[in-house]
Amino acid sequence: MKRKKLTWLFCLFFAAFFFLVPAVAHASAKDDIGKYDVTVNILKNGDAKVTHEITYNLSKKAHQLTLPQSISGIDDVYAVSVSVVSGSKKIRLKQGTSHKKNTFETKQTNKNSEITTYGNYGTDPLKFTYVYKLRGFVTNYKDCAEVNWRVISNNLTVPQRNVGIHFVLPQKNVRFLRIWNHGNLDTAKTNVSFSKGKVDVSLKQNPAHQSLRCHLLFPETVTSKNKKIVKQHSKEQIEAIEDKKLERSVQQREKKQSTYRLIRFVWLGTVIFSIFLWFIYLIKHPIKQKIAMPDLEYSYDLPKYPAEFAEVILTNDKPTPRAFAAYLLELAFEKKVTIETVPNSKNDFYVKLVDKSILHGNELLKMLFGRVGKKGRFTLKDLESFSQNDKQRLRLSSAFDKWAENILKRAKNTGYYDQQGEKRTRVAIIWCIANIPFAVACICMFLDKLSIAILLVILIIFCGFLLSRLYRNRETYTASGIATRYRLLCLKKTFEDIRRMNLEPVKDKILHEQLVPYSIVFGSSRNTIKALKTNFPAKRLQIVFESYYFPVFIFSDGDYAASLSEGLMNAIAPKKIDKLNTNDDLSIKFKKNLLKKLKKK
Structure with a gap:
C-alpha cells in the first residue's frame, strides 16, 4: 500500500512539474x-x-x-x-x-x-x-x-x-x-x-x-504652424539632461542585469551541486534491491513468533481481523480465554474471559468483553448487534486500529523490517522532491538559454526515473527478515496443499498447538483441520488440542476463523468485507449464499 502511494506521489510531482506549473501561472492571471x-x-x-x-x-x-x-x-x-x-x-x-x-x-x-x-x-x-x-x-x-x-x-x-x-x-x-x-x-x-x-x-x-x-x-x-512657442534655445540643455539620465539608467540596468546574472548562475550552481550530492548520497547509501527468492519448499517448521506477527511480516502492513482470530486462539492455548460453540447453533460461538490481566492496555479486548458482550464473554451475534450503532462501530473500529498498530510496532521490533534502509530511502525521496521546485525556478530563469533549461529538464527527469526504478524494486526486509519471510511463504504453501499430503511421518511437527493459529493467518484453517481429521484419529487430536481450542475442530469444520474475521469486518468496516478472500473466507461465503438460496426455495 505504501509503495503504491509513493509511486503515485512521484507521478503527481512530475505531472505538476510539466503541466501544473504553467497552468498555475496562467490561472493566476486576471x-x-x-x-x-x-x-x-x-x-x-x-x-x-x-x-x-x-x-x-x-x-x-x-x-x-x-x-x-x-x-x-x-x-x-x-x-x-x-x-x-x-x-x-x-x-x-x-x-x-x-x-x-x-x-x-x-x-x-x-x-x-x-x-x-x-x-x-x-x-x-x-x-x-x-x-x-x-x-x-x-x-x-x-x-x-x-x-x-x-x-x-x-x-x-x-x-x-x-x-x-x-x-x-x-x-x-x-x-x-x-x-x-x-x-x-x-x-x-x-x-x-x-x-x-x-x-x-x-x-x-x-x-x-x-x-x-x-x-x-x-x-x-x-x-x-505651431502657436505654442518658447523663445529660447533648449536643444543642448534637453539633450544634456536626458543623456545624463540615460547614462544613469543604463548603469542601473547593467548593475541590475549583472546582479540577476550572478543570482541565476549561483542558483544554477546550487541546484546542480545539490543534485550531485544527491547522487553521492545514493552511491554511499544505496537503496537495497530485491533479489530472486529460491523456489518454495514444503516446510512444517513454525517460527518462534506469534501467529499475528506472521501476517505482518508477510505483508509489511497492519494485521487484519483474521490475525485477531488467530490471536484469540493463542490466548485460548495460554488458558486466558476459552472458545466454545453456542448450544444449538452452527454459526456462532462464545469467547469467554478467564484471565483479566490480558485486558490491561488492550482497548479492543476491554470493549469486546466489557461492552460488546456481557458477563465477560461475547458472541458473533453480540458483535453484529453492537455495530448497528454508528458511534459504537466507530469506537470498535478505533480500538481495533490501536491493536493492529501495536502488533505492527511489536512485529517490526523483531528486526524483520529494515528501518535504517527505509530512513535512507525517505531521505533520498525527500531530497529529490525538494530539488524539483528549485530546479523549476532555475529553468524559468534560463528560458532565454534553452540549452541550459533543456539540460535541467532532462536531469530532473533522469533523477525521478532513477529514483522511481530503485524505489519500486527496493528491499524493505533485513537479511533475517528475508529468511523469516521465506520460511513463512514455504509454510503458507504447505498449508495450501496440506490435504494432499501424508502427515503421519511429520506428526511431531504437525501436532503442535500453534498449528491452527498459523493456518488461520494464512487463510487455510479449513484445509488444515480437514487434513488433520483425515490423517489422525479424533481421540489423538482431542488429546493434543482439547485443553486449548478443540471446539474449533467441530465448529463447522473450522469455519471459526472466517466467521470471526467476517464478524469483525462487518462490525468495524462493512464496506471492506470484499477484502476477505482467502480459502476460509470464500468457503463460508459460499455456504451462506447456498443457505440463502435453499431458504428461498
Whole structure:
C-alpha cells in the first residue's frame, strides 16, 4: 500500500512539474490587455491625432471599462470617438452621460483624462479603438521642437502585453530625431527612421501601474504652424539632461542585469551541486534491491513468533481481523480465554474471559468483553448487534486500529523490517522532491538559454526515473527478515496443499498447538483441520488440542476463523468485507449464499 502511494506521489510531482506549473501561472492571471498599440500622428500646428487600439482580456463579465490617459502639459483633448469589435461586429459608441449600453463619456482634469465605455462585456477578447486629438501637444523652441508625453498612464490598473508606440511626424527626411524612453524598459526596443520621420517603440509587456513616458526632439520646422512657442534655445540643455539620465539608467540596468546574472548562475550552481550530492548520497547509501527468492519448499517448521506477527511480516502492513482470530486462539492455548460453540447453533460461538490481566492496555479486548458482550464473554451475534450503532462501530473500529498498530510496532521490533534502509530511502525521496521546485525556478530563469533549461529538464527527469526504478524494486526486509519471510511463504504453501499430503511421518511437527493459529493467518484453517481429521484419529487430536481450542475442530469444520474475521469486518468496516478472500473466507461465503438460496426455495 505504501509503495503504491509513493509511486503515485512521484507521478503527481512530475505531472505538476510539466503541466501544473504553467497552468498555475496562467490561472493566476486576471484581467489584462493582450495588445496595446498607440499611433501618434503629429500635425503641422503642433496638435496630435492619437489612435489607441486595445484588446482587453477579461476574467469575468463587466459593464464598464475605463482608459486613463495622462495629459500633463497638454492644453486639451477633443474630437473623441470610440468603436468596439465584438466577434465579427464593429460597433461605434455614442458619447453621452446616460451610462447606457454602447455609450461612452469623458472626464478631464489638468493632468489626467479618462474615457469610460459602457456595455455588457464578456470574457471573449474585446478590441477597442479610441481616436482623439490633443491640442498643444508639441512645444516649439528656437532650435528644436519637443514632445514629452506619458503615453501609458500609471493609473492603468491591468498589465499590458504586446505594447507598440508609434510617433509619425508630418515631414520626412528630418535633420535630427531623438527619443528617450522612461519606464520599465527591460523588454523595450526602439527604432528611429529619419527618412520616414517615424519612431517605433515596442515592449513585450508592461506591468500594471507602470507608466511609459516618451521624450522626443525634432526640428522646429516640422511643426512650423505651431502657436505654442518658447523663445529660447533648449536643444543642448534637453539633450544634456536626458543623456545624463540615460547614462544613469543604463548603469542601473547593467548593475541590475549583472546582479540577476550572478543570482541565476549561483542558483544554477546550487541546484546542480545539490543534485550531485544527491547522487553521492545514493552511491554511499544505496537503496537495497530485491533479489530472486529460491523456489518454495514444503516446510512444517513454525517460527518462534506469534501467529499475528506472521501476517505482518508477510505483508509489511497492519494485521487484519483474521490475525485477531488467530490471536484469540493463542490466548485460548495460554488458558486466558476459552472458545466454545453456542448450544444449538452452527454459526456462532462464545469467547469467554478467564484471565483479566490480558485486558490491561488492550482497548479492543476491554470493549469486546466489557461492552460488546456481557458477563465477560461475547458472541458473533453480540458483535453484529453492537455495530448497528454508528458511534459504537466507530469506537470498535478505533480500538481495533490501536491493536493492529501495536502488533505492527511489536512485529517490526523483531528486526524483520529494515528501518535504517527505509530512513535512507525517505531521505533520498525527500531530497529529490525538494530539488524539483528549485530546479523549476532555475529553468524559468534560463528560458532565454534553452540549452541550459533543456539540460535541467532532462536531469530532473533522469533523477525521478532513477529514483522511481530503485524505489519500486527496493528491499524493505533485513537479511533475517528475508529468511523469516521465506520460511513463512514455504509454510503458507504447505498449508495450501496440506490435504494432499501424508502427515503421519511429520506428526511431531504437525501436532503442535500453534498449528491452527498459523493456518488461520494464512487463510487455510479449513484445509488444515480437514487434513488433520483425515490423517489422525479424533481421540489423538482431542488429546493434543482439547485443553486449548478443540471446539474449533467441530465448529463447522473450522469455519471459526472466517466467521470471526467476517464478524469483525462487518462490525468495524462493512464496506471492506470484499477484502476477505482467502480459502476460509470464500468457503463460508459460499455456504451462506447456498443457505440463502435453499431458504428461498
